[in-house]
Amino acid sequence: MGALAIKNVTKRFGDTHILKGIDIHVDSGEFLILVGPSGCGKSTLMNIIAGLESPSGGEVHIADRIVNDVAPKDRDIAMVFQSYALYPTMNVRQNIAFGLETRGVPKKEQDEVIARVAKMLQMDHLLDRKPGQLSGGQRQRVAMGRALARNPKLFLFDEPLSNLDAKLRVEMRTEIKQLHHRLKTTIVYVTHDQIEAMTLGDKIAVMKDGVIQQFGSPQQIYDTPANLFVAGFIGSPSMNFIPAHLASEGGVIGVSLQSGDAACFAPLLDSQRYAAYVGKRVIVGVRPEQWDLAADGGGLACKINLTEPTGPDTIVFTQINGIEVQARLHPRDARSPGSVLHLRPDMSKAVLFDPETEIRIG
Amino acid sequence: MSKPWRGVLYAVLLIAALYYLLPLYVMLSTSLKTMDEIRAGNLLSLPGAISFDAWHKAWGTACTGIECSGLSGYFWNSVRMVIPAVLISTALGALNGYVLSKWRFRGSELAFAMLLFGLYIPFQVLLLPMAQTLGWFGLARSMAGLVFVHVVCGIAGTTLFFRNFYVGIPDELIKAARLDGAGFWRIFLRIVLPMSLPILMVTLIWQFTQIWNDFLFGLVFSSGESQPITVGLNNLANTSTSVKEYNVNMAAALIAALPTIAVYVLAGKYFVRGLAAGAVKG
Numbered sequence: 001m002g003a004l005a006i007k008n009v010t011k012r013f014g015d016t017h018i019l020k021g022i023d024i025h026v027d028s029g030e031f032l033i034l035v036g037p038s039g040c041g042k043s044t045l046m047n048i049i050a051g052l053e054s055p056s057g058g059e060v061h062i063a064d065r066i067v068n069d070v071a072p073k074d075r076d077i078a079m080v081f082q083s084y085a086l087y088p089t090m091n092v093r094q095n096i097a098f099g100l101e102t103r104g105v106p107k108k109e110q111d112e113v114i115a116r117v118a119k120m121l122q123m124d125h126l127l128d129r130k131p132g133q134l135s136g137g138q139r140q141r142v143a144m145g146r147a148l149a150r151n152p153k154l155f156l157f158d159e160p161l162s163n164l165d166a167k168l169r170v171e172m173r174t175e176i177k178q179l180h181h182r183l184k185t186t187i188v189y190v191t192h193d194q195i196e197a198m199t200l201g202d203k204i205a206v207m208k209d210g211v212i213q214q215f216g217s218p219q220q221i222y223d224t225p226a227n228l229f230v231a232g233f234i235g236s237p238s239m240n241f242i243p244a245h246l247a248s249e250g251g252v253i254g255v256s257l258q259s260g261d262a263a264c265f266a267p268l269l270d271s272q273r274y275a276a277y278v279g280k281r282v283i284v285g286v287r288p289e290q291w292d293l294a295a296d297g298g299g300l301a302c303k304i305n306l307t308e309p310t311g312p313d314t315i316v317f318t319q320i321n322g323i324e325v326q327a328r329l330h331p332r333d334a335r336s337p338g339s340v341l342h343l344r345p346d347m348s349k350a351v352l353f354d355p356e357t358e359i360r361i362g
Numbered sequence: 363m364s365k366p367w368r369g370v371l372y373a374v375l376l377i378a379a380l381y382y383l384l385p386l387y388v389m390l391s392t393s394l395k396t397m398d399e400i401r402a403g404n405l406l407s408l409p410g411a412i413s414f415d416a417w418h419k420a421w422g423t424a425c426t427g428i429e430c431s432g433l434s435g436y437f438w439n440s441v442r443m444v445i446p447a448v449l450i451s452t453a454l455g456a457l458n459g460y461v462l463s464k465w466r467f468r469g470s471e472l473a474f475a476m477l478l479f480g481l482y483i484p485f486q487v488l489l490l491p492m493a494q495t496l497g498w499f500g501l502a503r504s505m506a507g508l509v510f511v512h513v514v515c516g517i518a519g520t521t522l523f524f525r526n527f528y529v530g531i532p533d534e535l536i537k538a539a540r541l542d543g544a545g546f547w548r549i550f551l552r553i554v555l556p557m558s559l560p561i562l563m564v565t566l567i568w569q570f571t572q573i574w575n576d577f578l579f580g581l582v583f584s585s586g587e588s589q590p591i592t593v594g595l596n597n598l599a600n601t602s603t604s605v606k607e608y609n610v611n612m613a614a615a616l617i618a619a620l621p622t623i624a625v626y627v628l629a630g631k632y633f634v635r636g637l638a639a640g641a642v643k644g
């Protein structure tokens with residue numbers, strides 16, 4: 001069953017078009033991630049789903065019902081805001097109770113709900129404090145608690161972790177994931193952190209300039225990015241974009257790579273699908289972890305310019321076809337700057353882009 | 363800050379404080395003297411024997427024109443005027459500020475600009491049209507009319523205070539409350555108003571001072587039964603008797619000023635705090 005469907009939604013503020021025809025479909029119980037750079041319209045879209053702003057065009061369906069004209073409170077959703085938006089003059093208990101109270105939930109039931117939520121999020125000891133007396137992490141917890149107090153059909157999380165420090169963010173990320181497993185409620189979750197996007201989402205919608213660039217599972221988006229923007233946005237360190245000529249050598253289509261004086265020809269898999277591009281310039285996308293050490297001495301002899309040990313891996317920097325390329329190697333295989341390594345790209349995973357349209361080929 | 367500078371600073375502050383306190387001292391000491399002592403002594407001397415006769419006279423028996431029953435009637439008139447006027451103008455200001463900052467509508471910026479403009483209209487310009495309006499409403503020369511005038515003239519200022527304060531309240535708070543099912547009034551009463559204590563104090567004090575001290579509207583729009591204390595004080599000081607009773611005049615002036623002084627002493631810290639909270643910028 002469709003939990004949320006957004007059909008050709010647009011939003012204008014005066015003459016500026018913020019959302020330009022958004023289409024999204026989320027099934028019940030799915031965890032949807034909206035990811036994109038700052039200012040691309042993520043919060044605007046969330047507000048439209050919540051009914052806090054009305055779209056300039058298009059339809060919003062929640063649980064297979066058009067809700068364009070339904071008031072926010074009647075949409076059966078709960079939202080966690082980026083700034084938490086806790087009511088500063090009320091203590092935690094009152095913050096959670098406020099929404100129940102306005103909906104006319106009897107006092108006894110309110111107390112039960114508060115007890116349940118407090119237990120779930122382990123915040124019994126915070127109930128009598130005001131938001132001003134809480135740490136950032138605790139406020140975040142309370143904001144979630146307030147959303148959990150109702151059993152909504154849909155949770156909206158607008159960058160709920162962006163104000164937390166790195167360690168807490170990782171902890172809360174896991175907690176949110178566990179919560180989702182337990183509750184199985186549909187969640188729409190905004191972030192501009194691509195690791196959050198990959199780890200939490202069942203589906204990811206990558207947005208830029210008010211347009212969905214790609215909508216799919218995390219693995220789809222990672223393996224077959226629709227365009228250069230998506231390819232560069234998801235993954236850290238970023239995918240390497242190597243400009244190259246597509247050539248055909250003895251019936252095999254591939255690209256030639258050059259590093260310093262060394263050169264090699266890297267044949268592509270299933271290469272006939274690129275036939276139309278033979279002789280043209282393309283951009284070859286190879287992720288840092290898709291480089292292997294060519295133990296046989298083949299591959300491309302690359303001079304190491306810089307290394308960045310991260311612990312489990314070491315990132316080595318080199319120059320290929322005139323641009324800087326990063327390769328993620330086992331620390332055992334890395335060499336110090338100045339030395340030469342024989343690297344071989346895993347062309348079965350490489351993706352090709354048209355340099356003009358920036359769209360993936362094949 | 364280094365020591366000598368601190369000394370200079372305190373000296374400057376002390377001089378400024380003395381400069382402002384001196385008139386108060388002169389008024390207070392004069393009001394406690396007898397007329398003989400005033401004629402004999404000098405302005406700055408302390409009263410020889412403290413006498414409250416002048417205060418009694420100013421409150422109950424001094425002549426304000428043909429009538430000789432002191433300022434008490436005027437004082438209670440002012441109380442009856444200032445309480446509703448302050449409360450209504452503050453309440454409307456809070457509501458206006460809430461709408462103009464959190465429930466913007468097409469043209470709300472224009473409405474705000476016009477309100478700001480209202481702040482700069484000299485009140486003298488309003489006298490004739492206002493008199494006409496009061497006549498139409500049947501409120502001419504009545505207490506209700508005077509309250510109405512003060513409310514209307516106070517709204518621009520109170521709206522500005524509250525609007526600037528509410529702009530600082532994050533919109534997400536309102537959105538959260540809307541999702542919680544609260545509407546316009548519930549959000550205002552349960553969420554916004556409880557956050558407004560600093561600006562509420564500033565506005566209440568500000569309006570109280572303005573309205574209590576007003577002379578112009580009191581003089582023009584009230585008569586006999588409904589005149590406020592500022593008009594009473596003026597009448598008292600201008601009633602020609604054979605001798606000028608400085609002690610009575612001073613006592614009367616102090617009676618007129620006492621409520622505002624009391625308000626500042628009791629609630630002054632909220633005023634300073636409210637101002638410091640950046641409440642009244644712009």
Ligand SMILES: Nc1ncnc2c1ncn2[C@@H]1O[C@H](COP(=O)(O)OP(=O)(O)OP(=O)(O)O)[C@@H](O)[C@H]1O
Pocket residue numbers: 013018037038039040041042043044045192
């Ligand atoms: N009420 C408004 N009037 C005019 N422009 C607006 C309004 N609200 C948002 N915008 C503009 O819409 C664009 C998208 O804003 P939005 O808040 O949706 O971005 P976002 O993707 O959530 O960014 P961030 O990651 O920084 O939160 C921004 O350029 C913003 O300036």
Ligand SMILES: [Mg+2]
Pocket residue numbers: 042043044082158159
């Ligand atoms: Mg946002």
